[in-house]
Amino acid sequence: MKLLYISLTIAAIASSTLTSAYAGPRNSIIAGFASEAGKPLSAKRGKDFFMGKHSGGKPGINSCTSCHTTNLRGMGKTRVGKPIDPMAVSANSARFTDPAKVAKWFRRNCKTVLGRECTALEKGDILTYLATQ
Numbered sequence: 001m002k003l004l005y006i007s008l009t010i011a012a013i014a015s016s017t018l019t020s021a022y023a024g025p026r027n028s029i030i031a032g033f034a035s036e037a038g039k040p041l042s043a044k045r046g047k048d049f050f051m052g053k054h055s056g057g058k059p060g061i062n063s064c065t066s067c068h069t070t071n072l073r074g075m076g077k078t079r080v081g082k083p084i085d086p087m088a089v090s091a092n093s094a095r096f097t098d099p100a101k102v103a104k105w106f107r108r109n110c111k112t113v114l115g116r117e118c119t120a121l122e123k124g125d126i127l128t129y130l131a132t133q
Ligand code: HEC
Pocket: 050, 061, 063, 064, 065, 066, 067, 068, 077, 078, 079, 084, 085, 094, 095, 096, 097, 098, 101, 102, 105, 106, 109, 110, 112, 113, 114, 126
């Protein structure tokens, strides 16, 4: 019993150390959007935005799921068939940890899907949602 407890504890520490190396940078990116937005973020709003249909973007691309699919733990695909790694943090712990990468792809993808950049509130909501998936 004691041995089981010790090995479970070691496993828990090992996994929290592995994920925490990424959790810090991701949390600070999310916190930056929250402070820019000036209000609390919502995973529910992020889910509705990410899974929902939009207009104003490129013809035939009306959702984030057009490329990332609705299966966030699975692979996505660009319009030309190039694979995209899973968006769910539980399936891809390095997600949303590089501020420059996050900024670049939000800019590009929001323009593609909505014909405009996403607001800080939208970006914060989306990352709050994806971080829990
Ligand atoms: C036309 C295809 C396409 C669409 C539509 C799309 N994305 Fe992406 N997205 C990509 C590609 C390609 C990457 C870069 C490859 C990667 O990160 O695996 C990416 C990366 C990202 C990243 C950066 C991930 C990171 O680890 O930093 C974010 C954030 C993102 N997308 C959000 C969105 C949101 C929000 C929408 C909807 C408004 C969206 N994407 C729609 C193709 C797309």
